[in-house]
Amino acid sequence: MILDTATAVAWIRRAYELVRADEARLTRLDTAIGDGDHGANLTRGLAAAEIALDEKQPDSAGQALITAGRSLISKTGGASGPLYGNGFRQAGKELREEGDVAAVADALEAMLRGIEELGGALHGDKTMVDALAPAVAAFQTSASATLDLHAAGQAAVAAAEAGLAATVPMQARKGRASYLGERSIGHEDPGAASTVLILRALAEVTAP
């Protein structure tokens, strides 16, 4: 199994489906500590990404992710747009034509770096990084051990879910939730929740 153009496009489409299906939950999480627009924003951004992929017909997996990233940056409207958008663009630049499990591990690492550099969030700040960073590490470990894209994707999802759960007792240090101080404790971070969905989409479309 490799991440080729069709699989990369399928990843974005599946991410759109999963986020749209969970839009209400993401919005509920974001209403608790954020400005309540994460579900709607990310759904809009991924919808725009799907349209752009239809129009552009990318000829490589990297180009597909870069195209999706550009749409997320343009059309999302909230902080998740530039963050995920930049992440997908960095992943696309790293991946280029297509990639095996090792190349996808590098692409996910580039995604994480892009998000960290733009947003400046550290581990424990109660952001998407708290789901993505352990997920990328788990993907890399599984990639080396199994050489299997789907297995590595599943390992990443499990680690992201654990990372999401770990955001509950954290006090937010980024974004609107940080203004709440200690009151941000006790809730899942919506960005970490959407990261789980995006990684689940990858695991699903790489199933044999």
Place this chain on the structure above:
Amino acid sequence: MTVGIVLVSHSMAVARATAELAHALAGPDVAVIAAGGTDDGRMGTSIDVVSQAVSEADGGSGVVVLMDMGSSVLTAKTLLAEFDDDDAAPVVRLADAPFVEGAVAAAVLASTGADLDAVVDSAEQGRAMRKL
């Protein structure tokens, strides 16, 4: 030509009113362009709206961008990274400054014909300026 100023806010009304205030205090000759809200008029930020505002504000002496918070900052940083890859892009600096006070300070100094570095400094000094 004076340094241009772009104001990025989640709210179009906040960006416009801040531009209006800056013009009232700095005079009409400085280009202070509001880039508020998304491209379809919602609360939020849009890289396309900001990019267009930068083009409008650029008179050849560079543009300073002020942001309110959150996605405004991330969107402005993303645009700056895109400009880094484009030799024909305008010279843009982001000011780490309070939005309203920084906009007024930048506009007033820009109206004197000061250069881009000086205008960015003027905006950023707003962070240390005490009111009481």
